[in-house]
Amino acid sequence: MPSGSAPRAMAIDAPGPAQVVPLAPGLLWARVALPLVLDHVNIYLIEDDGGWAVVDTGVSGPATRAAFAALLSGPLHGQRFTRLIVTHHHPDHIGHAGQLCADHGLPLLTSLTAYLSCLTLLSNPSRLGDGFYADFYSRHGMAPDVAERMKGWGKHYAGLVGAPPTTFTRLLAGDRLDIGGRVFDILSGDGHAPEQLMLYSRADNILLAADQVLLGISPNVSVWPTEPDSNPLGHYLRSLADLAMVVPDDALVLPGHRQPFFGLHARIAELRAHHEVRLSELLGACVGAQPSVADLVPVLFDRPLGPGQLAFAFSETHAHVNHLLQSRQLALADAAGPLRYSAPRQAS
Numbered sequence: 001m002p003s004g005s006a007p008r009a010m011a012i013d014a015p016g017p018a019q020v021v022p023l024a025p026g027l028l029w030a031r032v033a034l035p036l037v038l039d040h041v042n043i044y045l046i047e048d049d050g051g052w053a054v055v056d057t058g059v060s061g062p063a064t065r066a067a068f069a070a071l072l073s074g075p076l077h078g079q080r081f082t083r084l085i086v087t088h089h090h091p092d093h094i095g096h097a098g099q100l101c102a103d104h105g106l107p108l109l110t111s112l113t114a115y116l117s118c119l120t121l122l123s124n125p126s127r128l129g130d131g132f133y134a135d136f137y138s139r140h141g142m143a144p145d146v147a148e149r150m151k152g153w154g155k156h157y158a159g160l161v162g163a164p165p166t167t168f169t170r171l172l173a174g175d176r177l178d179i180g181g182r183v184f185d186i187l188s189g190d191g192h193a194p195e196q197l198m199l200y201s202r203a204d205n206i207l208l209a210a211d212q213v214l215l216g217i218s219p220n221v222s223v224w225p226t227e228p229d230s231n232p233l234g235h236y237l238r239s240l241a242d243l244a245m246v247v248p249d250d251a252l253v254l255p256g257h258r259q260p261f262f263g264l265h266a267r268i269a270e271l272r273a274h275h276e277v278r279l280s281e282l283l284g285a286c287v288g289a290q291p292s293v294a295d296l297v298p299v300l301f302d303r304p305l306g307p308g309q310l311a312f313a314f315s316e317t318h319a320h321v322n323h324l325l326q327s328r329q330l331a332l333a334d335a336a337g338p339l340r341y342s343a344p345r346q347a348s
């Protein structure tokens with residue numbers, strides 16, 4: 001794969017609260033603050049028939065609601081929203097969807113997986129029981145007192161996401177979506193979130209990339225307890241390769257966080273290389289040892305982690321372990337106590 005020219009952030013100041021920044025004719029950039037380590041999400045507004053289509057929302061709650069109201073009373077005064085497109089089911093992208101659609105009478109367009117994932121995670125967070133998460137993390141070697149703190153993890157989502165609208169319009173990879181006369185190819189990627197949607201305008205060579213490709217940070221790729229044998233890193237790497245086949249290197253990339261940029265192919269090459277390095281570091285740590293996933297977390301994250309960060313760090317480490325298991329570079333060495341892994345080829 002050609003690596004293209006180095007990634008280059010668009011030389012433009014990010015929008016502050018109640019501001020929009022024009023990126024192209026009929027295409028605006030706004031931001032909504034997040035109460036998370038990553039403190040903002042990018043919102044894109046695409047000129048539509050009679051107003052602006054909104055892409056993504058931020059988390060649920062009065063602050064997000066006020067942020068959208070401030071756009072309509074400020075830079076978009078006298079204008080209206082026409083519809084909401086949500087790229088994936090993570091709280092920072094879908095959290096406020098139900099309320100935004102209700103407030104403005106908007107239809108929701110998203111992937112089937114995003115819609116159903118959101119409904120499932122909200123439907124009955126207690127269904128799995130308090131022990132479900134703690135048992136899973138203990139089984140993978142997390143100290144009992146730390147695993148105990150994961151008990152409420154299943155309820156985390158519902159704290160950041162409101163109920164989505166009762167109806168939605170499905171967007172599927174391969175669809176073409178006309179927004180105000182500008183046609184977008186609907187693409188989907190996996191690994192960060194299942195069936196994450198991206199919108200690509202061939203005519204304008206602009207990619208709304210959601211969180212599939214970000215500048216300066218590597219999108220989280222996680223194994224979750226409800227799908228313990230999943231290989232999201234394999235899916236992520238494959239999706240990156242697919243994206244580079246479809247979208248040219250000189251496209252303007254509009255990501256879900258941080259700065260718009262150019263140099264898609266080089267950024268994809270960087271992300272692939274980043275994961276290759278981490279895979280080989282993990283493999284090296286398994287030679288002559290039989291670590292659990294918990295033992296391997298410090299190999300990838302050599303800094304103190306708070307409970308929320310630990311869940312993501314653990315799940316990201318797990319994603320690398322599962323990828324190595326699927327490619328038979330690691331094997332399960334011991335299933336009696338915590339699950340432990342070995343690197344049979346390197347050890348022989």
Ligand SMILES: [Zn+2]
Pocket residue numbers: 041090092093211256257
């Ligand atoms: Zn995000």
